[in-house]
Amino acid sequence: MLESSLYYKDVLDYWGQQDKDYQMFALSDEEWRNVVILCKFLKVFYDVTCVFSGSNYPTANLYFRGVWKVHKILLDIVKGHYSFLTPMVKEMQEKFNKYWAEYSLILSCAAILDPRYKLNYVQYCFTTIYGIHASDFVETILSNLRLLLDEYVKKSKSTSSSLAGSSNVSDASPIDSSLGEHNVNSAYFRGDFDESDDYKQYLNKSSTRSEKSQLDIYLEEPELELNIK
Structure with a gap:
């Protein structure tokens, strides 16, 4: 609706000048500027939702990038000059930070295993959020990823041994x-x-x-x- 209203901005302004009944709903120039900002803000959430809702391609490796975009724009809005959005965004941050703390680790691991992203992209994303402290988070992710790999290797060896031990075919057969x-x-x-x-x-x-x-x-x-x- 916001995109449609911006498309018809000139028409709506003209209507506000001609129709007395509509004048009370007409937006000022400042309000139109706020509509533009709000539209760009919500567009990020719309795009991320579309990516996450995909059914014809894997999505696990894409979650980190999308969630990071949301994290980044929330930080930018709070630090920026859009005071009319600040109260709402601060409430959004409280809920977002709770889930980010719980899931950023596993989402980062999935992104690193995507050969298009790997470690460099994850490092970049954390740097934009945490600055000089990003390396601590990245090291934690790598440590957990190595533990995950070790666990996978152990289970692979165990499964292979079980398959070899359960075979009833004679080893004499080449x-x-x-x-x-x-x-x-x-x-x-x-x-x-x-x-x-x-x-x-x-x-x-x-x-x-x-x-x-x-x-x-x-x-x-x-x-x-x-x-x-």
Whole structure:
């Protein structure tokens, strides 16, 4: 409705001049400026809601960016010169901060696992909110993400061991044996890989030489191109 009213601003102003019954509803120039500001303010919430409501694409990795936008605009409004919005925004902040404290960690982890965002984008977002204290929050996120990865690796090993132990096929069969080894290796490697012994030894040596976790390697890789609107 606000966008429509702005589109017909000239018509509504003219109507206010010609129709005495409507004059009491006509807006002043200052009120029209407030309508423009309010429209831009609410547009952020509308856009974020549309993204979160998507059903044809994953949304978990997009929540952090959307919630951060809301966080940022609430801070900007309180610090800005729009006094007519300040009382309402302060009440919104009280409710928002409660949920941000509870969910910012998991939302950040999901964003980092999106190859378009990774750690740099999350660091940027926290810097715009917390300034020089952003590094403390980012370190907490990384610590929890590493704990999550460790837990995943443990469960993967446990599942692989259970599958191997429950097999009733004799290890003497070369085909069945290779399938069993493939199940174990697939917990750690993604995509197709050579089943030859030489290649398996190469992978084992590579993993032995590298002290970095898969998470660290992922974070050091360049981000995919991100089109920020």
